[in-house]
Amino acid sequence: EKAEKLLKIAEPTNWSIQHITAFYDKEGNLKPKEEQGFDVIIGNPPWEVLKPNIDEFFAPFFEAKYVGKKFSTLKKIEKDQYIKELTINSNVKPVWDKYVEDISILSEYFNKSRFFRYQKDVSNKGFSELNLYRLFLEKAQNLLKKDGICGVVIPSNLYSDFNTKRLRELLFKENKIISIFSFDNKNKIFEDVHGQWKFMI
Numbered sequence: 001e002k003a004e005k006l007l008k009i010a011e012p013t014n015w016s017i018q019h020i021t022a023f024y025d026k027e028g029n030l031k032p033k034e035e036q037g038f039d040v041i042i043g044n045p046p047w048e049v050l051k052p053n054i055d056e057f058f059a060p061f062f063e064a065k066y067v068g069k070k071f072s073t074l075k076k077i078e079k080d081q082y083i084k085e086l087t088i089n090s091n092v093k094p095v096w097d098k099y100v101e102d103i104s105i106l107s108e109y110f111n112k113s114r115f116f117r118y119q120k121d122v123s124n125k126g127f128s129e130l131n132l133y134r135l136f137l138e139k140a141q142n143l144l145k146k147d148g149i150c151g152v153v154i155p156s157n158l159y160s161d162f163n164t165k166r167l168r169e170l171l172f173k174e175n176k177i178i179s180i181f182s183f184d185n186k187n188k189i190f191e192d193v194h195g196q197w198k199f200m201i
Contacts, residue, residue, distance in 0.1 A: 006109055009102045015143060022145075037145035044153045045136035048108055049129050052100050058083055061092065115142055118152060118170045129151055133156075141170060149178070156182050156198040 016023040016036075030036070051111050056190050059071035062082060071079065087093040107130055118138050119130070133154045140150045158164050159180075171177065181201045185193050 002105060002108075005102075006105050009105060010109070026157040037143050037148055039145060040146050041140045041144060041148065041150045042152070043140065043150075044134060045130040047129050047155050050103060050110070050135075051130070052103055054079065054083065055098055057096060058086065061086055085158060115139070118166045120166065129163065131157075134164065138170070141175070151201070153199055153201055156199060156200045 007039045016030075019038070021038075022038050023031060025031055058079070062071040062074075071082075074082070087096060110119065110130055116138055118134060119134055137150075137154070137158075141154070143200065144150055158168065159182075179201075183189070183199055183201075184195070184201065185197045185199065186195045188201075190193060190197070
């Protein structure tokens with residue numbers, strides 16, 4: 001039952017079938033392991049932590065009712081009050097409960113999947129957090145062919161956070177880093193992101 005729910009939530013891609021030429025030769029035979037995968041992967045993955053986000057979920061309800069006001073600008077006590085009123089007096093609570101359950105199922109999958117072994121902290125007890133950019137990086141590693149090239153824009157946390165140690169080891173020990181550029185957002189390269197955020201390419 002949980003596996004069926006996971007399939008509906010994640011809507012997974014069968015990479016080898018959807019991108020046949022990256023994995024199979026012209027005769028339809030599976031390529032040797034070192035030739036399987038993509039030559040190039042380029043991306044700007046999401047940088048959010050995989051957890052229930054009240055601003056993301058409840059903002060549309062609030063902003064549709066109070067035109068011109070932003071849910072994210074409310075104080076915590078005001079948010080809590082609005083959420084309480086909304087979930088008591090409407091059909092929103094079952095939708096919220098499903099949203100929370102879906103994230104829980106996804107988190108459990110990533111925590112147990114053999115395809116995301118480098119996300120766990122160094123104690124190997126589990127995830128300190130499930131940050132989507134980190135999941136993307138490991139997935140890109142799995143999809144690249146032996147001499148493939150990956151280019152991404154990600155938070156600079158990759159080279160500073162303790163909980164990215166195993167992912168750094170994957171990148172530096174099993175890959176060749178061609179270049180790393182780090183910059184902040186003070187010139188608002190990304191308009192909707194705070195100016196103190198730091199990125200790397």
